[in-house]
Amino acid sequence: MTNPSRPSFWAEKYQPDYPPPWDLGQAAPPFVEFLDAHPELTPGKTAVVGSGLGNDALLLAQRGFDVMGFDFVETAVARAIRAAADAGLSAKFLQRDVFELGNEFAQQFDFVVEHTCYCAIDPARRNDYVQAVYEILKPGGHFIGLFWCHDRQGGPPFGSDMKQVRDRLTTKFKILSFDLAQTSIESRQGQEYLGLFKKTLAIASQLQQSYKRVPQPVPYAL
Numbered sequence: 001m002t003n004p005s006r007p008s009f010w011a012e013k014y015q016p017d018y019p020p021p022w023d024l025g026q027a028a029p030p031f032v033e034f035l036d037a038h039p040e041l042t043p044g045k046t047a048v049v050g051s052g053l054g055n056d057a058l059l060l061a062q063r064g065f066d067v068m069g070f071d072f073v074e075t076a077v078a079r080a081i082r083a084a085a086d087a088g089l090s091a092k093f094l095q096r097d098v099f100e101l102g103n104e105f106a107q108q109f110d111f112v113v114e115h116t117c118y119c120a121i122d123p124a125r126r127n128d129y130v131q132a133v134y135e136i137l138k139p140g141g142h143f144i145g146l147f148w149c150h151d152r153q154g155g156p157p158f159g160s161d162m163k164q165v166r167d168r169l170t171t172k173f174k175i176l177s178f179d180l181a182q183t184s185i186e187s188r189q190g191q192e193y194l195g196l197f198k199k200t201l202a203i204a205s206q207l208q209q210s211y212k213r214v215p216q217p218v219p220y221a222l
């Protein structure tokens, strides 16, 4: 298998004039349901990570969010920019590696949204991925994730389960909700979980405290 951490792995899936195999041709229905159910979420500055052809970003832009989609494949970004222009929407798209976003966009977003990006990332990098999302959110910002948790071997999409995702996110976020999505497309039904997670100052400072408590090595006694 070529390396899914490299843009070239994904770039070859974006054949001209065809959607890539995972593309729904529309926003994921669980996001539509979620936004309808949460009118209290005031639209804000929003990053969509691994934004692909931009379907979910365009939904958010339609709902008044100030959206920036990030993907490291040039053709995906170009096609998403065209889709936004065709729809008359102001969503922006930039070619960036998610793991580098913290250098440029630290604490800039009210929302980060993910859909089949977690399962696209090499499992060995999942903690770094959660860290990257955490870094670009403002304190008090929300992470909205639709996680495809299947149990097939290999990947991408790499498998996971709800508990594993929950345990990983708990280290950085307060979990406001995390449930089986009810309106997944047929091939993902029963395997997709939609969550709303909050970057809280309390957890940030707890992490800092526990970091400070890491025992220091005892110097050699001579």
Ligand SMILES: C[S@@+](CC[C@H](N)C(=O)[O-])C[C@H]1O[C@@H](n2cnc3c(N)ncnc32)[C@H](O)[C@@H]1O
Residues within 6 Å of the ligand: 004, 005, 010, 011, 022, 023, 024, 049, 050, 051, 052, 053, 055, 070, 071, 072, 073, 076, 096, 097, 098, 099, 114, 115, 116, 117, 120, 121
């Ligand atoms: C399975 S696709 C999902 C695309 C889109 N979210 C959707 O659901 O249609 C995963 C996307 O993440 C992008 N991607 C994977 N790793 C990335 C990284 N480190 N930085 C930026 N984009 C990445 C790929 O290029 C691909 O477009």
